[in-house]
Amino acid sequence: MKPSDSRRQFIRHFAASTAAVSSAVALSACGGNSVDPIYASFEHGVASGDPLGDRVIIWTRVTPSSNTDGRDFDVTWQVASDEQFSKIIKSGNLAASANRDYTVKVDVTGLSPNSVYFYRFNFGGRISPVGRTKTLPVGKVDQVKLAVMTCSNYPAGYFNVYAEIAKLTDIDAAVHLGDYIYEYPFDGYASENAASMNRLVEPKTEIITLTDYRSRYAIYRKDLDLQALHAKIPLIAVWDDHEFANDTWIDGAENHDPATEGPFSARRTAALQAYNEWMPIRLPDPSKNNRIYRSFDFGDLVSLHMLDTRLIGREKQLSYANYMSSTGAFDAAKFTLDMSNPTRQLMGVEQTTWLQAQLTKSSATWQILGQQVLMARMNIPAPLVLGQISFGDYTNLLGKAQIAPATLTDKEKLILAQPAIPYNLDAWDGYVAARETVFGTAKALNKNLIALAGDTHNTWASDLTDMNGNAIGVEFGVTSVTSPGFEEIFPKEDPAKVAGGLEQIIGPLVYAETKNRGFMIVTATPTETRSEWRYVSTVKSKTYTMVAGKTLRVLPGASNRKLLPV
Numbered sequence: 001m002k003p004s005d006s007r008r009q010f011i012r013h014f015a016a017s018t019a020a021v022s023s024a025v026a027l028s029a030c031g032g033n034s035v036d037p038i039y040a041s042f043e044h045g046v047a048s049g050d051p052l053g054d055r056v057i058i059w060t061r062v063t064p065s066s067n068t069d070g071r072d073f074d075v076t077w078q079v080a081s082d083e084q085f086s087k088i089i090k091s092g093n094l095a096a097s098a099n100r101d102y103t104v105k106v107d108v109t110g111l112s113p114n115s116v117y118f119y120r121f122n123f124g125g126r127i128s129p130v131g132r133t134k135t136l137p138v139g140k141v142d143q144v145k146l147a148v149m150t151c152s153n154y155p156a157g158y159f160n161v162y163a164e165i166a167k168l169t170d171i172d173a174a175v176h177l178g179d180y181i182y183e184y185p186f187d188g189y190a191s192e193n194a195a196s197m198n199r200l201v202e203p204k205t206e207i208i209t210l211t212d213y214r215s216r217y218a219i220y221r222k223d224l225d226l227q228a229l230h231a232k233i234p235l236i237a238v239w240d241d242h243e244f245a246n247d248t249w250i251d252g253a254e255n256h257d258p259a260t261e262g263p264f265s266a267r268r269t270a271a272l273q274a275y276n277e278w279m280p281i282r283l284p285d286p287s288k289n290n291r292i293y294r295s296f297d298f299g300d301l302v303s304l305h306m307l308d309t310r311l312i313g314r315e316k317q318l319s320y321a322n323y324m325s326s327t328g329a330f331d332a333a334k335f336t337l338d339m340s341n342p343t344r345q346l347m348g349v350e351q352t353t354w355l356q357a358q359l360t361k362s363s364a365t366w367q368i369l370g371q372q373v374l375m376a377r378m379n380i381p382a383p384l385v386l387g388q389i390s391f392g393d394y395t396n397l398l399g400k401a402q403i404a405p406a407t408l409t410d411k412e413k414l415i416l417a418q419p420a421i422p423y424n425l426d427a428w429d430g431y432v433a434a435r436e437t438v439f440g441t442a443k444a445l446n447k448n449l450i451a452l453a454g455d456t457h458n459t460w461a462s463d464l465t466d467m468n469g470n471a472i473g474v475e476f477g478v479t480s481v482t483s484p485g486f487e488e489i490f491p492k493e494d495p496a497k498v499a500g501g502l503e504q505i506i507g508p509l510v511y512a513e514t515k516n517r518g519f520m521i522v523t524a525t526p527t528e529t530r531s532e533w534r535y536v537s538t539v540k541s542k543t544y545t546m547v548a549g550k551t552l553r554v555l556p557g558a559s560n561r562k563l564l565p566v
């Protein structure tokens with residue numbers, strides 16, 4: 001269709017919608033209103049996502065008045081190559097209906113690669129805000145720039161991080177690694193300052209039903225900073241646990257009690273439906289809304305494989321509590337046996353096979369895994385993990401062992417002799433065989449592997465090594481948009497000392513930052529990939545400053561699989 005034809009068609013739709021408004025008014029206008037109040041507005045902004053070389057998803061939600069009588073609404077859309085919409089490239093219309101919570105999503109095809117487009121919607125004569133999006137490059141590519149973020153808990157603070165990302169003008173895609181929403185009630189996790197910040201969530205209860213999940217997405221999407229991000233940059237997202245409930249696995253969650261909250265399967269079904277309604281995501285198989293693992297190719301430079309380590313194949317997390325005797329002794333042998341079970345799954349067999357095929361197929365310089373939980377080995381001395389000693393006391397002990405080892409007591413020597421064990425069994429550390437499988441594939445294929453990780457609310461950058469000590473790749477772990485990090489777990493400790501201490505006691509860890517909220521900018525070129533961490537000084541106020549973090553990089557090639565300073 002020629003641009004001029006699309007423009008005429010949009011105007012025709014506009015006219016038809018206006019006519020519909022007029023007749024509706026005529027049928028119902030007892031009070032002589034001139035505008036049908038059933039067409040309210042676009043309260044949740046616009047969004048785009050899952051760009052490919054020739055297509056992108058565009059999204060909006062129309063906001064009819066409450067009295068819709070279950071009717072559908074015709075929504076018209078336009079995509080243009082200019083912000084003034086003088087060059088309409090594509091247009092069409094579709095129905096917004098109650099069974100999709102009045103969200104509309106269009107996979108706009110036939111676009112040119114590496115091109116900026118603008119889009120908008122028309123709902124009963126009301127025009128949406130204009131969104132900007134960009135398709136992926138193809139062929140030879142010199143640079144890919146991603147903004148990477150995770151863990152945006154609405155009551156915990158303002159989305160200053162989203163506002164900052166929305167200001168960036170050279171980002172190819174925004175990558176959200178999950179915890180886009182949180183499921184807790186209005187006075188739940190990290191909500192201490194929510195009332196004074198006017199950030200109390202809706203509904204007030206923990207979200208369990210479809211109506212609950214929809215309402216929660218709606219309150220998040222009313223946030224103007226999040227709307228700004230969505231309107232500016234295409235999003236590539238995966239869920240983590242809080243899009244369902246804390247510490248989800250394939251058929252349950254830590255924060256789900258079937259006795260009082262019903263079967264987990266019903267909650268999962270509700271959460272999945274709301275996610276797919278509200279997020280600008282393209283399902284690889286429209287008949288399976290629980291399958292979101294998918295790849296994005298940025299020409300010959302980057303293949304970004306978005307993974308689901310949370311829901312589709314994850315076996316239940318192990319718990320240290322199950323390996324403690326009544327006297328408090330830790331059964332390390334049984335724990336190691338269970339954790340090393342060769343069939344234990346994090347992604348599931350099907351997704352693992354798919355990832356192996358994707359890695360095999362792609363000849364891009366960089367293979368980037370966009371995924372939820374830390375992949376690097378994060379072993380911490382057992383007395384710390386098991387809460388037998390404070391972090392400060394332990395680092396003091398380490399200092400004493402270095403400076404004056406002869407003064408150590410027998411009890412102190414015993415503490416220092418304890419082995420290091422994984423600090424987080426919800427991460428890849430709790431799924432050792434699954435991690436070795438991915439590492440083995442990357443090594444056998446000689447790929448330049450980079451893992452992106454979220455989930456922890458702190459910054460981590462680590463070298464990835466397999467069980468035999470082979471260098472496999474690197475990991476860039478991003479802090480949160482708002483969710484609190486170690487600064488709230490160790491409020492009395494100096495964050496710089498916490499980060500320094502962790503870097504000292506965790507072998508593969510190169511960089512930790514445990515105080516600030518922020519995001520990463522990951523820039524890939526044929527000669528290196530670097531991650532730059534950027535922080536905001538606070539999320540408790542709309543007034544903040546930017547705080548520069550470290551920048552680290554990795555070079556391509558089998559002999560360069562480690563983090564380097566810039």
Ligand SMILES: [Fe+2]
Binds near residue numbers: 151152242455457
């Ligand atoms: Fe989180």
